[in-house]
Structures are given as structure tokens and as C-alpha cells.
Amino acid sequence: MPNSLAAAVETTLEIKKSRFLGRVEPVTSAEEGLEVVAQLRRQHPDAAHVCYCLLINGEVRQSDDGEPSGTAALPMLNVLRHKELDMVLATVVRYFGGVKLGAGGLVRAYTQAIADALRDARLCAPVVLGQATLMLDFAHESLLRRLVESAGLELEITYGQRIVAELNGEATALQTILQQLQEASGGSIEVVESDCGSQQP
Incomplete structure (x- = not known):
């Protein structure tokens, strides 16, 4: 079963005057992940590139954001898959230092930025989401x-x-509340629909 992350972790890598701000974090949806990327772009308007790789239920969304194709997001994805992660967002904000790194150098830099962040990350079990409709x-x-x-x-x-x-x-919290509501109401609260096992790995 894939792992997720307990919390966001950031790291900074400097190579030939270029700075790579690597970050990995747990997300619950593609929308949440893309909003984080949008926020990063607003926070770093002077950055040369804001590259990302988003893994949601095994599906991938990624962007090299102007870096040569295959030199940024794909290496980040490879690191995430090597760690058997899912429901995660990996981002690297690059500030260009004036020295070109070449394709091989970029692959190594983006790989290292995410690998360094994951080295300090704490893995956790996947979050399981649920929903219920009640009538009361x-x-x-x-x-x-x-x-x-x-x-x-x-x-x-x-x-x-x-x-x-x-x-x-x-x-789990949802199941507990449903039980508490039934007990407190003497069973008068009607559970119209309940799905307490929609896994977000």
C-alpha cells in the first residue's frame, strides 16, 4: 500500500549559484495541490521556474514550467515512486544563478531537491475519507x-x-460521530447514506 506524508517538508539546494527550493507535502485532491502551486507562483514572482509533480490516487499531473522536457517533473516523479508515495505534491522553485546546468545537471538537481526533502519527511498511513447524509x-x-x-x-x-x-x-472520526449521534438521540437520527471507507492512499 502506498504511503503518504505526515507533514510538509522543505529544503534548499544551491548548485552553481542556482537555488532550488524543494518541498514535499500531503494533499487530499488535485485541486488542493494545484492551488498550492498557484500560491508558490504568487510567493515567488521572480523565480525562473516553479516545477511540480502531483500524485493523486496513482494519477500524475506535472509541469516542467519551461525547463527542458523531462529534466524537472519526471525526475521528481521518479523519486516519489521510488518511495512508493501517493496523495503527495512535490514542488521545486528554481532561482536561476546565471550558469546553465545542462540536461544531466538539471535532472540531478531536481532529483536531489526532492530526495533531500523526503529524507527529512515522516511517512504515514494513507488518509481514508468518508461522507454521510443524515436526517434529524x-x-x-x-x-x-x-x-x-x-x-x-x-x-x-x-x-x-x-x-x-x-x-x-x-x-474514523466520521464513524465515531455517527455512533455518538445515534446513542445521544436514542436512534432517532436517520442515516440516509454513509460511506466511511473512501480511501485516499
């Missing part, structure tokens, strides 16, 4: 909100004759 009486809304907030889950409520609540988040 208005009397139980405050209980629901309190439990959801304490567990850090996402909550979306629709009001009608009864409350329809959609919960999203980490599967």
Missing part, C-alpha cells in the same frame, strides 16, 4: 454541530421539515 430533528442540531466541530469534519445543512445534514471528513 431540529432538537438535535446543536448536538450535531458540537460533535462535528470537535472532530474537524465538514458540515453542510439543508432545512426542511427536518434537517438534512451532509458530513465529510476523516472516516
Whole structure:
């Protein structure tokens, strides 16, 4: 089973006056990863390149961002796959130092930037996401909100004759809340739909 990362790790590598800011971090979706890349581009407007490799459920999104094809994102991907990682984003921000490194030099630099970051990273088990749709009486809304907030889950409520609540988040926390709600309500909260095992490796 692929691993993920417990937290983001950064490293800085300098080769022939070029600086390579390597970073690896866990992500839960392609959208989240691409937003991180967009933020990096805003934070480093003077950088020559912001290259990335994004692995989501085994699918790859990547960009050499103007570096010669195959010299940046592919080497980063190879490092991620060698470590059997998934649900991760690897980025390298390059500040050009005026000396060209050649294709081989670029491959080595981008490989090392991500390998160095991963050397300090802590691997963890994959995050498993879940979702549930509940139907409940208005009397139980405050209980629901309190439990959801304490567990850090996402909550979306629709009001009608009864409350329809959609919960999203980490599967184990979601299962615990469903059990707590049933016990506290005497079983009057109806679970319309539940999927507590949608794995995000």
C-alpha cells in the first residue's frame, strides 16, 4: 500500500549559484495541490521556474514550467515512486544563478531537491475519507454541530421539515460521530447514506 506524508517538508539546494527550493507535502485532491502551486507562483514572482509533480490516487499531473522536457517533473516523479508515495505534491522553485546546468545537471538537481526533502519527511498511513447524509430533528442540531466541530469534519445543512445534514471528513472520526449521534438521540437520527471507507492512499 502506498504511503503518504505526515507533514510538509522543505529544503534548499544551491548548485552553481542556482537555488532550488524543494518541498514535499500531503494533499487530499488535485485541486488542493494545484492551488498550492498557484500560491508558490504568487510567493515567488521572480523565480525562473516553479516545477511540480502531483500524485493523486496513482494519477500524475506535472509541469516542467519551461525547463527542458523531462529534466524537472519526471525526475521528481521518479523519486516519489521510488518511495512508493501517493496523495503527495512535490514542488521545486528554481532561482536561476546565471550558469546553465545542462540536461544531466538539471535532472540531478531536481532529483536531489526532492530526495533531500523526503529524507527529512515522516511517512504515514494513507488518509481514508468518508461522507454521510443524515436526517434529524431540529432538537438535535446543536448536538450535531458540537460533535462535528470537535472532530474537524465538514458540515453542510439543508432545512426542511427536518434537517438534512451532509458530513465529510476523516472516516474514523466520521464513524465515531455517527455512533455518538445515534446513542445521544436514542436512534432517532436517520442515516440516509454513509460511506466511511473512501480511501485516499
